[in-house]
Amino acid sequence: MPATSTPSGGAPRVLGHPSRDAIRLEDVLHALADPVRLGIVLVLDEAEGECSCSVFDAPVSKSTLTHHFRVLREHGVITQAYRGTAKMNALRRDDLEDLFPGLLDTVLTAARRQAAAGLGAGASAAATGRA
Amino acid sequence: MPATSTPSGGAPRVLGHPSRDAIRLEDVLHALADPVRLGIVLVLDEAEGECSCSVFDAPVSKSTLTHHFRVLREHGVITQAYRGTAKMNALRRDDLEDLFPGLLDTVLTAARRQAAAGLGAGASAAATGRA
């Protein structure tokens, strides 16, 4: 829905999401393979609903965060929608569950388990995310 | 990563594998995010045991295949061992299952499902009939 005008250099108010059939396993895996994005998905999962972009404590700049959200969206992991100045994010649970049953849950559980293990083990290199 | 002693420029006969605790979810996800590697893991999974390196019909050169096997090994997804001129590969099922319960299975199932859907791409949307 083109709100007012569609200026040549403006940020599009309409966000393109891949259709369910266009979601590929490799893409989802790739999207989830990044520590920052995995963290985002983890938060989104616990939020169980929508979430603004700026409630994440990721150690990256705003631009980078935008980039990660875009990757997540373009790979079919999340949905994004504008709401005033904020942008709400939500997991595509149904689509993901339908395409890859149990995948999201399993990965998220594994991520939490690893995070817990890492915290208890005095994670030094684990916290950085880079190996 | 721990450097395996390279005597004088030869191919090391000893292969370094990460310990179970060193296996990271992001690495496993990343390893699985590549179509070639996912295919390898799929074959390895069905083989249920060891497999030589050269039974894969991946559309890549031998060098590239070696590279992928190495990634898989260094990320803790497979085990490799020399056996004469051949090198046997096997999934680290136990370690993976212990660290990330159900992950390998879920991903592999998703991969097979997607592959099946892709083969019957003509009527994929109708064939699934899922809502």
Next chain:
DNA sequence: GCGAATGTACGAGACCTATCGTACTTCGCG
């Protein structure tokens, strides 16, 4: 209308990855 808040776009830089071809090592066999 103006300013603040939220987020985006556009480069740029550094790093990693996937791919290849070629040369090489190692092993098994005759």
Next chain:
DNA sequence: CGCGAAGTACGATAGGTCTCGTACATTCGC
């Protein structure tokens, strides 16, 4: 011992990704 087979290493190349800073757009509240 020499040869073929199986893999590896290395270098090169093309492309992707992650990160950033800065400039800009959009909306809300006044």
